[in-house]
Amino acid sequence: MQQPQQNTTSAKANTNTNTSEGPLAGIRVIDVSRVLAAPFCGQLLADMGADVIKVEGPNGDENRGWAPFNASGESCNFMSVNRGKRGITLNLKTERGREILYEMLAGADVLIHNYLPDVAEVLGIDETLFREKYPHLIVCGISAFGAKGDMRNRPGYDSLLQAFAGIMGFTGERDGQSVRSGVSFVDMTTGVFAYSAILSALMGRVRTGKGSNVRASLLETALGLLSYHGVSWLEAGVLPQKEGSGLWSQVPYQAFQCKDVELVTGALNDATWRRMCQAIGRLDLRDDPTLATNAQRLERRQEVIDIFAETFLQDTAANWTRKLGELGVPVAPMHTVAEALTHEQSLINGMVLNMTDQDGKAIRLLGVPFKVGDTASFARRPPPRLGEHTEHVLREYVSLSTADIAELREQGVI
Template sequence: MSMIAPHSGRSLSGIRVIDVSRVLAGPLCGQMLADMGADVIKVEAPTGDENRQWAPIADDGESCNFMSVNRGKRGITLNLKDPEGRQVLYALLEQADVLLYSFLPGTAATLGIDPAMLRERFPRLVICGISAFGAQGELADRPGYDALFQAFSGIMSFTGERNGGPVRSGVSFVDMTTGILAYSGVLTALMGREQTQQGTLVHASLLETAVFLLGYHGVGWLSTGALPRREGSGLWSLVPYQVFACQDGEVLTGALNDSTWRRLCRCVGRPDLENDPDLATNAGRLARRDEVIDEFKRIFASGTVAEWMARLEAGGVPIAPLHTIAQALTHPQSLANDMVVEVDSGNGAPLKLLGTGFKVGAGPHHSPRRPPRLGEHADEILRDIAGLSAERIQALRARGVV
């Protein structure tokens, strides 16, 4: 199998992915591959992916967590603890380009997912393993979830209010970014296979993602020894740059550099601040941080969100209203960029899901297939891909393998 023209919105048509991963990171990677045209087979244990049970639960009984990362896939259940279940998996891998899995090394081996063995048996297969603590080191066999790595990586140590405790981010950004990085790794491996005709191993982990996301904070400590501090909605290294309360809501704005500081002072009608030599540089403003912040709190409390948005946007100062999710997902700009999409729910009503975070060519930019119900496509997958007869499928069902 090979990829088609790179300018098509379905540029992964012809690529088949077997997704035995669970929860968020691996399934998100699989969803992104499906959105770009890959045939993604979601393989679950007979009891289902654990995130089918996670709240919130939609009116039709489906988990919103599961639906958020499984669009575009066909679904089958396989008991990989049963030798016959593993043989069915191998039959699927014979016709596949990519395997996604997220089991601990010991569990993976028990379930027949030994990367070394699979590479020998399926030399063109790209095998992507997603773990908690990475493939190497004494913690490689330890499980983990998103919030654990917000803590372990140090990210949580500088997230929260100045005089408060550490705060977990409201979104599972470590999990989700791990899925995005896994997607990048899979595409890189597929491109390499075009040249070598050989698959390879790809690995991503929550630990590596979280440390990678430290970005300039991590480089700052490596270079200067400076540890970032909690500053609520603000940033420890810039003043002012945070959320300010207005008469009818809140906005996030501030000065990312000294020229923006001067424009900000003009927009709010404060030439005295602009002309204060002690505040002309960010270093000077940091030295008088509390004074500057208190002054801008008073300034923004004197007007409405709309008034400040108009004045600062006209003056070239970055500003954004503090939206709820409802406001963000109904905003014309989000809708104009296809960040809310509809697929057929199967019951006659459209199912609204989030769009993909990048676009390729003219589209389409997402798969029209809704997330699969547990084991929904087992017969067609076993028949058309694994090549099993109706009698064999029936026997596997009777044994509880599918």
Template sequence: MQALDHIRVLDLSRTLAGPFCTMLLGDMGADIIKVEQPDVGDETRRFTPPTWDGISSYYLASNRNKRSITVDLKTEEGREIIYELAKTADILVENFRTGALDQMGLGYEQIRQINPKLIYCSVSGFGRTGPEKNRAGYDLLLQGYGGLMSITGEEGRGPVKVGTSLVDMNAGMFAVYGILSALIARERTGKGQFIDVSLLDGQVVLLNYLATSYFATGRASGRLGSAHPSIVPYQAFPAKDGDIILAIANNSLWERACRALGWEDLREDPRFYTNDDRVAHRDLLVAIISARIAEMDRQEIIHKLDQAGVPAGPIHTIDQVLNHPQVLAREMVLEVEHPIVKDLKMPGFPVKLSDTPAQVHRHPPLLGEHTEEILLEMGFLPEQIEGWRASKVIGKG
């Protein structure tokens, strides 16, 4: 049993935010029907390099636990197929530009007439309302537009994006949050509803304490590298043999760190007594600590601070993370059988449910792999399917 194994999702999304959302739902057991354009498919299928046995690694990362059907939404017959799918679906997820699906007859107001219980989730760059609703939205664009790049990087240097597509995946997670909330509401009301998720909104809410700090002071935070605007020392430092993170988040930890590392002079210095003092003298203290840590071995520092109960650790590279004993013990690397890709591996399930755990039950599908299977399930006749294939309403499969 899985938590969502009674739920069907009609997935009209592509690229990352929407597919990441639907993959998470699929991990919990939902039947994800991924609708793709015939002969073309999700654009991430062409995001190369790198490829893995000829398939885009980008596409593989966010499309497990789905079935792929290829349908031309611009044809009347293709839309009829979507209408039939919508009748039995619980959720529809899409990330077309604002108004595009309405023009095709596949918008929320049109679909709800077919299935009033359907939960219809739209994911877009700027949302379906407001003066910017028609703007295209991509992760990089919204990292800048939503303020993230203004606080990422080193002081006095140019803007830097976060290394992964954080804004896209954050929106995907908020979409899951909205969908699950709507499912709970439907149990009480019997009705579906429209969910409007935007990359911009998701990024604004992640500003969190930086936003309230601005409202409190009227000053916008800038770039601090790895440092924290309200806590010192709480950043990366270069040791003799590699970088290290010190996360000394309160006065008790500061005292323990100083004792463990033999920094009694710093512990007794009135300029550094409290966190407020340390923030006020940030530049001086960081310079002193940097000079001392540069003369020490990274593992020596970590060992001493671990013994003292002070959070500290190395900065791992991606390969080190994916081979780390703790990551492996948490089953955060999955091996997935695939008809083409040998030894396919991908990140695992970050949420562990004791009774209804996430599972892999389908590999990332080949383009149109399940077209005929799904259409037959819906009750269409083999000759109808062949006719649609001949007229290119559906793909070859």
């Protein structure tokens, strides 16, 4: 595992506040979280103009060591969720480290952490205490299995919660092994939910003048994302089934192999079904009264899929995409990540951000998946190097001198 290198030129590089622009300008956030979900929440706040301080232990966030690494030796995983932040090191296992954190919180609006409840208590991150000491503060705690119950202190990652919530159980080919989603959507969506909850708490504070405790978890996210699958079981006793690229409740709606590559298309209503049949030149299917509704097509599911599969093999994905698109049928070619991130539609919507790192090298990061006005991101700062802004931030938040900071380094506090 590649070990992160601590940057000791923090007072010289990238010490400016994130930006004077953005809807969250003036909001100060202390982010003591690690890995994906919670750091992504912090990045979204930074993208909207908040001044986010990334606090790491002396050895750094564990995902600094996760491959792959870019040309400068930085973890792409870490870079993906820490843009726009200032970074400091602070050993919260030491009494002095915790004292410094408490001093910083006096001038902060939001604290984000993802410590297990018992660990948070040991480190002094006590929501009840904070309510008394910092009544203005919004404390956002993100966990794996929720803040209550016997499992609250269990660690967890995206794949575990995909399994626990039942999602992985209906993901994969029919009669095949269960499959993890290729993206860490439980982690990332938890970050989005936490971001939304923090914004709600900030709005509440405008009205009441008081902060609040905000909680999110991978479990609650995964269960919430069951959406109609969950309600279908709760209300109708129907469990979702594995259908590969398809959907158990709709037909046709899946990936089909063309002469060259795959595409995904489908008819999620009966009017689209008729247009889809017309686009592929099968008017006999369009006019068949026994296939007129989705319920009827579900009864003959495999027959319908086989007909479409054989038909799509006769032409290229580009030609089928054009024919289907001309008649308003939803369709998308099966892209690689490279094809998706170089596609004009992705670029024109600001989903690739061009930035410059601390060494003046060009870096590219994913854009913000929502926009405020025409701005893709209000963040101007690249992901921080380990400890890059320690000296500057401690001067700003805690009024420490150069000698004080040097002593803290000798003591292993920062």
